[in-house]
Amino acid sequence: xxxxxxxxxxxxxxxxxxxxxxxxxxxxxxxxxxxxxxxxxxxxxxxxxxxxxxxxxxxxxxxxxxxxxxxxxxxxxxxxxxxxxxxxxxxxxxxxxxxxxxxxxxxxxxxxxxxxxxxxxxxxxxxxx
Amino acid sequence: xxxxxxxxxxxxxxxxxxxxxxxxxxxxxxxxxxxxxxxxxxxxxxxxxxxxxxxxxxxxxxxxxxxxxxxxxxxxxxxxxxxxxxxxxxxxxxxxxxxxxxxxxxxxxxxxxxxxxxxxxxxxxxxxxxxx
Numbered sequence: 001x002x003x004x005x006x007x008x009x010x011x012x013x014x015x016x017x018x019x020x021x022x023x024x025x026x027x028x029x030x031x032x033x034x035x036x037x038x039x040x041x042x043x044x045x046x047x048x049x050x051x052x053x054x055x056x057x058x059x060x061x062x063x064x065x066x067x068x069x070x071x072x073x074x075x076x077x078x079x080x081x082x083x084x085x086x087x088x089x090x091x092x093x094x095x096x097x098x099x100x101x102x103x104x105x106x107x108x109x110x111x112x113x114x115x116x117x118x119x120x121x122x123x124x125x126x127x128x129x
Numbered sequence: 130x131x132x133x134x135x136x137x138x139x140x141x142x143x144x145x146x147x148x149x150x151x152x153x154x155x156x157x158x159x160x161x162x163x164x165x166x167x168x169x170x171x172x173x174x175x176x177x178x179x180x181x182x183x184x185x186x187x188x189x190x191x192x193x194x195x196x197x198x199x200x201x202x203x204x205x206x207x208x209x210x211x212x213x214x215x216x217x218x219x220x221x222x223x224x225x226x227x228x229x230x231x232x233x234x235x236x237x238x239x240x241x242x243x244x245x246x247x248x249x250x251x252x253x254x255x256x257x258x259x260x261x
Contacts, residue, residue: 013170013171013181014170014183016165016166021165025165031181031182031183033181034171034180035172108170108250
């Protein structure tokens with residue numbers, strides 16, 4: 001997910017949904033509106049990290065199966081392998097990001113919270129109008 | 130030359146013999162392919178038009194779709210989303226007009242779409258398919 005927000009008011013003005021974006025989207029896409037000009041908009045790209053799990057997989061080998069010389073795969077044992085189970089937002093406020101992704105919460109109801117360097121460190125719900 | 134592609138059949142149908150109607154997906158179908166999609170929010174002020182812009186940078190005019198809230202003054206229900214463009218038969222600058230060029234997608238809200246300050250939400254889809 002990529003979040004665009006007003007640097008001054010911290011209001012979220014738009015998003016690009018999805019976890020995987022190509023270089024064109026990351027480097028060229030931007031958002032603005034009449035009340036928030038382009039130079040006043042900042043962009044936050046949500047980082048993700050893989051969550052892995054250990055699973056058991058069969059060890060398969062090619063063997064001659066019979067007197068005719070037919071070749072096939074045979075399971076000769078089992079091995080433990082580490083694989084990526086899923087990806088999660090790599091931020092302390094990952095639960096809120098997941099709520100945005102599932103539609104349980106809407107980004108347009110929130111402002112971003114930034115530190116003194118302008119880095120996004122969380123979200124704050126806006127007062128309803 | 131061979132005919133190459135990918136297809137997925139519905140449950141219960143052999144993908145090798147399924148008719149087009151029995152497929153969930155086929156690369157030969159001219160479907161919309163999503164380039165990007167997301168949300169937007171615009172602060173209306175009741176006196177000047179406001180335009181939301183997404184720079185897509187595709188270099189051509191893409192097909193797109195926009196869904197937006199409509200102010201309750203014009204029949205919209207709070208929380209509902211509607212396909213736009215929206216024009217009111219009453220007249221005045223109250224419409225919601227989405228349009229695109231080779232660089233950007235725009236969603237213009239008329240100056241009088243809301244009686245005063247009002248935050249309005251939208252959702253957009255931009256496709257790889259060309260509109261022009």
